[in-house]
Amino acid sequence: MPSANRDIDPRRKPRQVRAELTRDRILTAAAHVFSEHGYAAGTTNRIAERARVSIGSLYQYFPNKDAVLAELMVRHIDRGAWTHADRLDLSPGTLESVVRVLVRDAIDNHRDDPRLLRIMIEEGQLSAELRETITRHGERRVAQVRDVFARHPDVDVRDLDTAVDLVVFTVELNTHRLAAFQQPAAMGTFENELVDMVTRYLRGPSA
Amino acid sequence: MPSANRDIDPRRKPRQVRAELTRDRILTAAAHVFSEHGYAAGTTNRIAERARVSIGSLYQYFPNKDAVLAELMVRHIDRGAWTHADRLDLSPGTLESVVRVLVRDAIDNHRDDPRLLRIMIEEGQLSAELRETITRHGERRVAQVRDVFARHPDVDVRDLDTAVDLVVFTVELNTHRLAAFQQPAAMGTFENELVDMVTRYLRGPSA
DNA sequence: CAGTATTATGAGCTTTTGCTCAGTTCCTGG
DNA sequence: CCAGGAACTGAGCAAAAGCTCATAATACTG
Incomplete structure (x- = not known):
């Protein structure tokens, strides 16, 4: 090559x-x-x-094949699909509603094409610079979510960092799968269950 | 080619x-x-x-490159890593312990090499026959889990099928990620949190 | 140990794929 | 309307990758 x-x-x-x-x-x-x-x-x-x-x-x-993929990635980021989680800060509602925003956000992010997203990230040699940007986005997202959870009175978990990690990726990955395989019909039900699961987890042992 | x-x-x-x-x-x-x-x-x-x-x-x-990947897949399946979920049936303990078995099982499944597993499934043209086998395994696993949950008195969910789907894949995907990125150290903590999340979800609104 | 079957080798053939460049077509400003 | 720049074309080159086959090395058998 x-x-x-x-x-x-x-x-x-x-x-x-x-x-x-x-x-x-x-x-x-x-x-x-x-x-x-x-x-x-x-x-x-x-x-x-x-x-x-x-x-x-x-x-x-x-200039070459890699550049095509890189440009695709840049467009994806520029489209701003990755963190209009600003809404998160503005939603001081119930824990459930916060989680729902999180899920919806993830869905938006994957609207384009989840397969492509994976390929863009995992295959193809993106420039170090671009990788940096992507990583930064991810971290900022996690930090943002962490912040919101830290502030919310209903959140009760042993270790906030681990919990945020688990939640963010659970949402991310399930959305990913959902977007890839399921037909839009089942989407609603699934979203509800996902929100439920995460919410209950965050609420802690509601004994 | x-x-x-x-x-x-x-x-x-x-x-x-x-x-x-x-x-x-x-x-x-x-x-x-x-x-x-x-x-x-x-x-x-x-x-x-x-x-x-x-x-x-x-x-x-x-005979060709594809055959190498196919054989790798066959070995993975034959190794039986995918469903020694027989243990599930034999563990009539608390809901939490059932879930834990599920998680451990997933971890075992990914012990080999999660990257490879993904590649085997997503890339490379496996024969229709082999794909069939894989799908069947997956379905059997889901069915098995469904069965166990259906029987367990503590499980309280709206729609069992959706719930099982969500749980199986959440466990699967998180394990996948965990095995790929994290060092074994964080494994324990993460396992606990994952078990917790799923268990609470399955227990339903413990109002 | 000779003869045969099995296994291993690697130069190189063939196809595929990233990419170039000389030439053609299209557009725009004067 | 035409000159010259911008955009487009595609045959084909060079490198890479899949794969073959004539030959050599090794193991088994009687």
Whole structure:
């Protein structure tokens, strides 16, 4: 495989609408292809083919394959799907309602495509910088949730850090699975049960 | 890529101990390589190299790359790691102890290598037959758990099916993550919290 | 120990895949 | 309307990866 990660190579920057459009089609196609085939098996030719664009065009906008995935990740982050958990702070309601916001937030985050999300994070060599950003986002989220739980009077757990960890990832992972497999119909029921489980856990031994 | 999935091609079947040994070394190496590099980037040459075996030997025992991953999966299943949940039936103790068995079981299942497990399931084209087997295992497990919960007097949930689904996967996924990232030290604490969360959920609104 | 069967080797063939570049088509400003 | 830049094309190159096969080494058998 040819050398990836050459010096930052902005390639041509789109100046016409047409170009922007092509770029978009490439990225959309890439999202589908990576999601379906995984990173390694999602070949650039397949992406170009799916985008109905010649392979040359793809390389006019992206210096290499990694850059395509990276751009996808950047877009995902920029879309802000990852932490509009600001709502969390503003919801001083019952513990259950807080948890529900958390769950809804996770669902929003996974609305795009959970498979792709995993691939973006686990496969493909993202730049250290980008990884940093992602990690930071995750940590900020955990910290935010920790804060809210710490403040809430109904929360009663042995170790707050462990609890937050458990809760955040339980919500995250279940949502992930849910988005991937289930049909939207079962969503409602599932959301309720998930919220219930987490809430009861946080409330502690309500003896 | 050459045609995979040709007619069942048993290749040479080992007749000497030496051969069996080579086969094992190949599989062990494959497990490591796939786990480290993913399926697509885990090349057969790398596997052979790591096994200290010539590439030719690899293809003497496996018709193609997919077959190596498939065999790995078969071994995983055969090892019976997936459902010695027989213990479940035999543990008529408290709800908490039942849940704990469930968690321990999941941990055992992931003892081998969680990365590999994911790769085996999500990447690589397993035969329809093998996929069937895996699905069946999963379903059987869920059914088994459902049964135990249905019988247990302390379980109080709205919808048993949904609850079992939620519980099984929550345990599964958290264990997965735990095995992958955390050091064994934090394991104990985490196990307790997980057990707690699930138990409280199953006990229902203990008003 | 000779003869045969089994196992192991690795150079290299074939296909796949990331990517280039010379040439064509399209768009826009003057 | 046309010149020149921007965008697009796709045949094909180089590297990588899957896999073969002629040959060598090793183990078993009588």
